Amino acid sequence: MAKIVYNYIDGEWRESESARTFETSNPANSAETVARYQQSTAKDARRAIDASASAADEWSQMPAPERGSILTEASRRLTNRKAQLTELLVREEGKTKTEASGEVQRAIDIFAYYGSKASDLGGEVRASSSHQTDLYTIREPMGVAALITPWNYPIAIPAWKLAPALATGNAVVFKPASLTPGVAAKLVETLDESGLPDGVCNFVTGPGSEVGSTFATHEDVDVVSFTGSTAVGNLVYDQATDDQKRVQLELGGKNPAVVSASADVERAADIVAAGAFGVTGQACTATSRAIVHEEVYDEFLKAIVDRTETIDVGPGLEGGEMGPQVSKGELESTLEYIDSALKEGAELVTGGNVPKSEVAEDGYFVEPTVFADVQSDMRIACEEVFGPVLAVIPVSDFDEGVEVANDTEYGLSASVITENLSEAHRFTHEVEAGVVKVNEKTTGLELHVPFGGMKGSSSETYREQGDAGLDAFSISKTVYVNY
Incomplete structure (x- = not known):
């Protein structure tokens, strides 16, 4: 017992x-x-x-x-x-x-x-x-x-x-x-x-x-x-x-990572993947939206898919790189968001299913999932999913990237990935979030500095x-x- x-x-x-x-x-x-x-x-x-x-x-x-x-x-x-x-x-x-x-x-x-x-x-x-x-x-x-x-x-x-x-x-x-x-x-x-x-x-x-x-x-x-x-x-x-x-x-949060035209794309993909799929996406600071400049959009999409498909899904005590969702209800919620994104016209580029491996059959596992060509008014871009699902949104320039990043009721954590010092400083001032990071994932906090959000996040x-x-x-x- x-x-x-x-x-x-x-x-x-x-x-x-x-x-x-x-x-x-x-x-x-x-x-x-x-x-x-x-x-x-x-x-x-x-x-x-x-x-x-x-x-x-x-x-x-x-x-x-x-x-x-x-x-x-x-x-x-x-x-x-x-x-x-x-x-x-x-x-x-x-x-x-x-x-x-x-x-x-x-x-x-x-x-x-x-x-x-x-x-x-x-x-x-x-x-x-x-x-x-x-x-x-x-x-x-x-x-x-x-x-x-x-x-x-x-x-x-x-x-x-x-x-x-x-x-x-x-x-x-x-x-x-x-x-x-x-x-x-x-x-x-x-x-x-x-x-x-x-x-x-x-x-x-x-x-x-x-x-x-x-x-x-x-x-x-x-x-x-x-x-x-x-x-x-x-x-x-x-x-x-x-x-x-x-x-x-x-x-809650609906945390963006803005990928600038000047970004190192491979590094950007690593940063976004870590923020989106770490702790199975079950973090209020998880990266939920990758907002990507059109000049590097295709290259980034390939890099993030390649990185996502290397993630080993399985039980944590058996060495899995990404564990299960915490409950059946959380898993069902994530699968419902995936279905909603498909119905609204987002392109599923990887993941989106329950794994068929033997180690995953008895748990609440879902594949790390990436959607492309997401519009900022889709549910998957507006609502907190709380699962390993990333929405990739194309933008034409940096100003539009900041505008899309702020187009949410939440304001918890936000990141910009750029080699442009001006963009980095502008982002820290213009984005509506309580935690702002430059060339880092949206997750992860130091314990000796304040933590909290803006708008509906706090x-x-x-x-x-x-x-x-x-x-x-x-x-x-x-x-x-x-x-």
């Missing part, structure tokens, strides 16, 4: 009030059950919030360097169990072993980073216009932070929310996505073993309609941080802001990671001392 994982509330691993569970399966082998988790209720969510609210004051009063030492210890313990976490992530989410190992390392690095940053928390001193007056600011925690995380980066995204929230002195309630809760539970277990006081971090699995909604609406929650789809994010925002909670949203309130992550979970107080 598969292992049963419990909720973690007030320092104890507990069964849900419902006494019901749900299962996760291996997307590379759908017959394999990975684990069973608690099908929690609103009552479980409220119990978790109560525990956080009770623990918040004492945790906030702990010296910040002492809080940081717990995060640093968690980083050390995560390092010791990296191989175990990597395998669990592959089995539950479907990433390749290399991708999963890199994600676990990101979580390790994030806890080390914020463990160190905790010692630098403070405010600013300013000169007062009055005599015999000290004027300065201090930073204080918000109180209780509710964290709701997605399935596609099931340890990295929880890490980059949990670590700054805890470093700044907040107590936390945390709901991971139901498709991939395993490594999140291990992360919480590691924090417990690292000395985190009871009640400071509470972990509840279950449906968003029960657990997530309770987190977003409860009067004792002060800040909500959500990463996921735009539709669900907008619902969370509406629920949370009814009583003026602080809200941080990171949502609430455009607070950024994540770096110092911005600390800002999201703290509030400034200004102090006047007349002596």
Whole structure:
């Protein structure tokens, strides 16, 4: 029988009030059950919030360097169990072993980073216009932070929310996505073993309609941080802001890579393929559109097809270069987008099918897919596919390339591939995206700089990671001392 994982509330691993569970399966082998988790209720969510609210004051009063030492210890313990976490992530989410190992390392690095940053928390001193007056600011925690995380980066995204929230002195309630809760539970277990006081971090699995909604609406929650789809994010925002909670949203993307006439085409194809097909295209920053100057369009199309057809599709634990989609529903959604693109007149130049290989027959695999001659009003060019599907769009010049890049409701990540310095600088200023890259793939983030989107990709309130992550979970107080 598969292992049963419990909720973690007030320092104890507990069964849900419902006494019901749900299962996760291996997307590379759908017959394999990975684990069973608690099908929690609103009552479980409220119990978790109560525990956080009770623990918040004492945790906030702990010296910040002492809080940081717990995060640093968690980083050390995560390092010791990296191989175990990597395998669990592959089995539950479907990433390749290399991708999963890199994600676990990101979580390790994030806890080390914020463990160190905790010692630098403070405010600013300013000169007062009055005599015999000290004027300065201090930073204080918000109180209780509710964290709701997605399935596609099931340890990295929880890490980059949990670590700054805890470093700044907040107590936390945390709901991971139901498709991939395993490594999140291990992360919480590691924090417990690292000395985190009871009640400071509470972990509840279950449906968003029960657990997530309770987190977003409860009067004792002060800040909500959500990463996921735009539709669900907008619902969370509406629920949370009814009583003026602080809200941080990171949502979908339709990320362009503009290939200039001056680009090295072979290099451009490598960059675009890595961004489009890495992590099976299941990243909010994945390259979804290649917008290519007509002078190099045919050459680029051949190069991207050649590169795509070398990708080995198969289970991550068996050495596949691209793993499965996370679930049957995600696979069906991707296949529906492929069918829609064909009906709208896009040219399928490679992929588009479920692989017929023996290693792929038991999982949710799809071939990496490239469509040519895509128009910017087609669904495949407008909507987030969240699968390994690339739309190649021809443009007549650089200005049209930027215009097409911006012709979307999203604004998360964007890339330009060019040898023209003027184009590179113009792109960074003119493209509507929160992350802009020159001669790099749209995916991949540094942990010490802000991350977030524009337009429909974000609430455009607070950024994540770096110092911005600390800002999201703290509030400034200004102090006047007349002596």
